[in-house]
Amino acid sequence: TPPHLQTYAQRAQKHTNPAAKLLLETMERKQTNLSVSVDVTKAQEFLAIIDAVGPFVCLIKTHIDIIEDFDNSLINRLQELSTQHDFLIFEDRKFADIGNTVALQYSSGVYKIASWAHITNAHAVPGPSIVTGLASIGVPLQRGLILLAEMSSKGALTTGSYVEDAVRMARARRDFVVGFIAQHRMEGIDALERTDVADEDFLVLAPGVGLDSKGDAMGQQYRTPEEVVLNCGCDVIIVGRGIFGKSGEFNAESVQVQAKRYQSAGWDAYKKRVSL
Ligand code: S5P
Numbered sequence: 319t320p321p322h323l324q325t326y327a328q329r330a331q332k333h334t335n336p337a338a339k340l341l342l343e344t345m346e347r348k349q350t351n352l353s354v355s356v357d358v359t360k361a362q363e364f365l366a367i368i369d370a371v372g373p374f375v376c377l378i379k380t381h382i383d384i385i386e387d388f389d390n391s392l393i394n395r396l397q398e399l400s401t402q403h404d405f406l407i408f409e410d411r412k413f414a415d416i417g418n419t420v421a422l423q424y425s426s427g428v429y430k431i432a433s434w435a436h437i438t439n440a441h442a443v444p445g446p447s448i449v450t451g452l453a454s455i456g457v458p459l460q461r462g463l464i465l466l467a468e469m470s471s472k473g474a475l476t477t478g479s480y481v482e483d484a485v486r487m488a489r490a491r492r493d494f495v496v497g498f499i500a501q502h503r504m505e506g507i508d509a510l511e512r513t514d515v516a517d518e519d520f521l522v523l524a525p526g527v528g529l530d531s532k533g534d535a536m537g538q539q540y541r542t543p544e545e546v547v548l549n550c551g552c553d554v555i556i557v558g559r560g561i562f563g564k565s566g567e568f569n570a571e572s573v574q575v576q577a578k579r580y581q582s583a584g585w586d587a588y589k590k591r592v593s594l
Pocket of ligand 1: 341343355381410468469470471495499525527538556558559560
């Protein structure tokens with residue numbers, strides 16, 4: 319049975335990467351495949367949104383470098399919320415440099431991402447050396463890496479052989495690469511006829527998810543949770559503005575209503591997919 323037709327619980331049992339295992343267990347325990355992308359610029363609003371959506375998500379996605387009033391106490395608070403509400407943290411850093419540079423960017427600087435983010439992501443464009451560099455920091459800390467195989471924006475260059483090569487790069491480092499940012503489960507991820515990949519299980523995380531809008535004015539494109547999870551075989555839906563609205567306009571009640579709405583849409587689509 320290919321991974322997307324198995325339950326998250328079945329997949330959690332077999333997964334060998336600690337971060338992916340924890341994520342799949344969390345999804346099953348909380349019955350949610352929702353990740354909220356908290357793209358706001360003030361620490362207080364950032365934490366308020368996370369506190370509000372915490373009960374409904376498996377994963378909080380951050381862009382830590384857009385926070386204007388960042389300091390280390392923010393990371394402590396984020397980690398407390400992660401424990402309190404039982405979710406993992408995904409820093410959407412989109413690394414894209416040579417191995418040596420990304421190892422420094424991942425471990426050091428102001429943010430020290432590797433010390434708090436269970437999962438981060440990278441573009442495949444530099445080739446396998448980017449994975450080698452990030453793995454030198456992330457593997458000892460039991461982290462997981464997501465490769466950007468396909469982007470959601472209009473006119474993205476992530477097509478054809480680029481996508482296939484991203485899958486090859488992931489296969490070469492299955493101890494660390496746990497999945498893809500993509501728009502669908504790609505042909506060949508589940509190539510079960512090949513015995514060397516029969517036990518592989520890549521998670522597909524899909525951004526560009528919205529129930530009320532088809533896109534924004536800057537090329538973002540949205541599909542519904544049902545299209546993404548049921549029709550396209552993705553495992554986690556990533557939702558930003560569909561849940562929190564506009565940066566600077568936090569309203570706890572409406573954020574929770576939307577989070578619950580996306581949680582049930584995502585979970586219903588998953589149940590249909592695995593015939594539960
Ligand atoms: O292809 C992509 C990859 C990512 S990680 N398209 C995306 O939109 N993202 C991120 O997902 C993007 O950086 C943003 O943080 C989030 C989508 O936000 P929304 O408000 O459009 O739902």
